[in-house]
Amino acid sequence: KLYLYTVSSEEEEKGLVFAGNYFGNNEDEPNLKVVACDVNPKLAKECKISYQYRDYYLDEIKQVDRKVIVKPAREADVISFSAVINNNKKIIEKTPIEEVPIQITENYADGSSKTLDMIPITEVASQGYSVDNFQTETIGAFDALVTRLKYNTDGSKAASVLAPYRIISSIFTVTFNATGGEANPTSKEVKYESTFGTLASAMRTGYTFTGWFLEDGRQIRENTIYDFIDDITLYAHWKPNDYKVLFNGNGGTPTQSSKIVTYDSTYGTMPTATRTGYDFAGWYTASSGGNEVTESTRVKITATTTLYAHWEPKEFKVNFDPRGGSVSPTFKSVKYDSTYGAMPVPVRSGCKFEGWYTDPSGGILVTSSTRVKLTRDQTLYARWSKTYTVTFNNNGSITKQSCNAYSENFTCQMSMPSFRTNTYYRALGWNKTAGSSVATYRVGTSITVDRDMTLYSVSEFDDFPLRLDSVSKSMSTSRIESNINLMFIVDMSGSMLAYNRIDKTISVMNSLIGKLGSNSTVSIVTHADGRGQANLLYGSPSAASSLISRLYVRNGANENYTAGIDAALGVFSQQRNDYPNYTVFITDASYASDGSVYISASDYRLTRLHSYSTTYTVGIGEDAERWLEGLLRDSIASSPSKHYRYRDASSMSSFYAIFDDITRDILTQVPNETTQSYTSYSRNGTVTVGYIGALSGYYPFEVYLGNRLIATYYSTNSFLTRSGSYYYFDMKRFLSMYGSSYGISDYNKSTLRFKFYNKI
Structure with a gap:
């Protein structure tokens, strides 16, 4: 009988080749049929095989179709085995090989052998090995798989199978290929038909790890069952990361502030930037220097990154206009924001070159160190001076x-x-x-x-006119010839040391002046000082401030004052010249009938006291009497019968005793004046004043030596004698007593000027 066993595949002529041979008793060997299975040399593949045999009893050929896992065998692992099939099993031809109780003798590649008596496949596997050919229709494959079926020579129905197979370990090695990254660990061992378990971690700059995959793209996870019959390699898959790029104008303005780029790809379209006076030169990794980044640059950043615009300054032409002179060279080139550098120097006869300017009639001076801030070509103009x-x-x-x-x-x-x-x-x-x-x-x-x-x-x-228009339409004083101390009675408190300035000491004048009304005013007029400035100080009692300025407490004055007590505060000027002049003016707008005003001078030459409206002139001037007359006329024209009085002596004795002669010469209304001058030639030094007219009573008059007032008289005294209608002034006696005070020693040929007023 002929029994045929054939191994076949769905696809022929590809991959691993299988051959099947049939041996029969005394029969010619049939032709060998070759079939093929497409097998990846590194991975196992499931193939379909079929074999045919003749049923002895039925006398027909049976076809058996099976699925097998075909895996390349390493030559060192290939051994052969022979199986003796129990000939008492009638079903032998119909039964898969692994289901038949068999005795296996294994012949190993190293030449040793081992006989296994009816050992189940699972027991073989438990010893760390598995038999390929006996695992669920699995057959080994290396070059060829030859299966021989034959009868024993004793005629029994036993059959033996001779086939190669390989022994494989049940523990396999999994290698992790990071594909450009790093894996930790790089490999691990996995038991056959168990899960993979913890897989290696992977890291790659600029990428996010997405998992481990087989070469064919199948993903392997921790719970995947290991069903491979050899070591395998897993490959890391990656996703490139996206990063933000910021654009810094570096002094200019970019057209786009940021963009998103992908690692290992190109930067793609990039923004531009603008800046006055500059051309854009590209994007760089640093504000100065660094590496240029273009559209084709590969992204290798791993975090948000700033790119900086670089610039090239524009270049301009500067022309030089010599403006009537000559210059060489006539132009130069400059770059924006740099200095102008060396500038040509023009020449022009009779003139001095002052520099280059932006405008023919002036403009801005441009020097070699000036920064270029142009937006177009420029012309500079020479400036000349004489x-x-x-x-x-x-x-x-x-x-x-x-x-x-x-x-x-x-x-x-x-x-x-x-x-x-x-x-x-x-x-x-x-x-x-x-x-x-x-x-x-x-x-x-x-x-x-x-x-x-x-x-x-x-x-x-210089007549040094001073005007007080609020008091009189015509008023002036002249320079006085010596310093004087001006005394004020003040109602104040606090301390004022000698030689201290007084700027705001006399600030509330109502209690000082006594009965003056709330709209009364106080003014102090000082002559022009050494700087040619006339000082007019004015204020009201209710809000006075700085009524006295550039005056100082005189040496020896009281230093401490108590509010409510009248005290004399001495002040003096520190003018630059020796001829200060003061006019002190006080008015009482309320015309209080019993009010009194107290201001006096330490110089006895002229003092006026008046309870209504009074002007005090300290010092002598050519026109002092004239404006005094005008003031008196204006102030008492409505009440000419009233006379002027001063405070009771008991309360003022300490004050007016110093000025006893003056304070008792009280003038009344002075409607007219007569001035006569006389010169002394007499041997005894007397001066005849002359006939004034029929005198009834006494006439007040003043006696001047030059412009100096030397006496004020209300009645006759030891210097002036009257004889009929004439007055005689004893110049000799006067000068013997007071001449040294006035710097006069020769009384002869001295001219006296007498000013007469109407009698009281």
């Missing part, structure tokens, strides 16, 4: 001033200075003509100079 000198001739005293005239019109402005004058004169200005009395150029004014010139001083006699 120096003019003005010579000031002040009565032979020469001073000079210079000014620079520039190329716009070659003129300059010069302020006219003041100058020192003789006593009693003041500076008016200057004139181009010597000896002129016209001040063409007044002191303090500005003139236009277009050439060198000489100017001569012009001065005039």
Whole structure:
């Protein structure tokens, strides 16, 4: 009988080749049929095989189709085995091999052998091995699988199978390929038909790990069952990360502030940037220096990253206009935000070069260190100057001033200075003509100079007029000839040391003045000081401030004061010259009938006390009497019958005793005045005043020596005697007593001026 066993595959001519041979008794060997199975040389593959055999009893050929896992065998592992099948089993031809009780003799590759008597496959596996051919229709495969079926020579129905197979371990090695990253660990062992368990961790710069995969793309997880019959390699799969890129204009303005990029891809489309005076030069990894990043640059950042714009300064042409001169070179190139650098120097006859300017008529000076801030080409203009000198001739005293005239019109402005004058004169200005009395150029004014010139001083006699328009329409005082101490009675508290300034000490005048009303005013007028400034200080009792300024507590004055007590506060001026002049004016708008005002002078020459409206002149001036007369007329015109009085002596004795002579000479209304001058030539030094008219009673008058008041009289005294209608003044006796005070020693040829007033 012929029994045929054939191994076949669904796909022929591919991969591993199987061959089946049939041997029969005394029969020719049939032709060998070759079939193929497409097998990956590294992985096991499930294939279909079939074999045919002839049923002895039925005398027909049976077809058996099976599935097998075909895996390449390593040559060192290939051995052979023979199986003796019990010939008493009639079903042998119909029964799968692994289901038949068999005795197996294993012949190993190293030449040793082992006989296994009816050992189940599971027991073989428990010893750490498995038999490929006996595991559920699994057959080994290496070069060829030859299966032989034959009868024994004794004619029994036994059959033997000879086939190669390999022994494989039930513990396999899994290798982790990080595919560009790092795996930890790099491998592990897994038992056959158990789960993979904990898989290796993986890390790769710029990527997120997505899992472990077989080469064919099948993902392996921790709970996947290991059903492979050999070691395997798993491959890491990755997803590239996205990162944010910020764009820093680096002084300019980018068209886009940020974008998202993917690791290991290119940056793609990039924004641009603009900046005044610069051309955009690309994006870099640092504000200065660094590496350039372009659209084709591969992304290798692993966090939010800032790229910085780089710039190239624009270049401009600067032209040089010499403005009437000559220059070389005539232009140069400069770069934005750099300095202008070396600049050419032009020349022009008779002129001095002052620099390069942005405008023909001025503009801004541009130097070699000036920063270029242009947006277009530029022209710079030369600026030229000429120096003019003005010579000031002040009565032979020469001073000079210079000014620079520039190329716009070659003129300059010069302020006219003041100058020192003789006593009693003041500076008016200057004139181009010597000896002129016209001040063409007044002191303090500005003139236009277009050439060198000489100017001569012009001065005039100084009468130092002072006006108090609120009191009188015409009022003036002249310079006095010596310092005096001006005494004020003040109602104050606190401490004031000698030589301290008084700026706001006398600030509440109502209690000081006594009965003055709330709208009363107090003014102190000082003569022009050494700086040529006239000081007029004014305030009201209810809100007075700084009523006294540039005055100081005199030496020896009281230092402590108590509110409510009248006290004399001595002040004196610290003017720069020796001729201060004060006018103290007090008005009482309420015209209180019993009010009194107390202000006195330590110099006895002139004091007036009046309870309504009074002006006090301390010192003597040419026009002092005239404005005094006007004040008196204005103040008492409505009540000419009233006379002036002073406070009871018992309360003022300590004050007016110093001024006893003056405080008792109380003037009344003075509607007229007569001035006569006389010169003494008599041997005994007496001066005849002369006939004034029929005198009934006494006439008040003042006696002047030059411009100095030397006596004020209300009645005759030891110096003045009356004989009929004449008065005689004893100059000799007067000078013997007071001459030294006035600096007069020669009484002869001394001119006296007498000023007479109507009698009381």
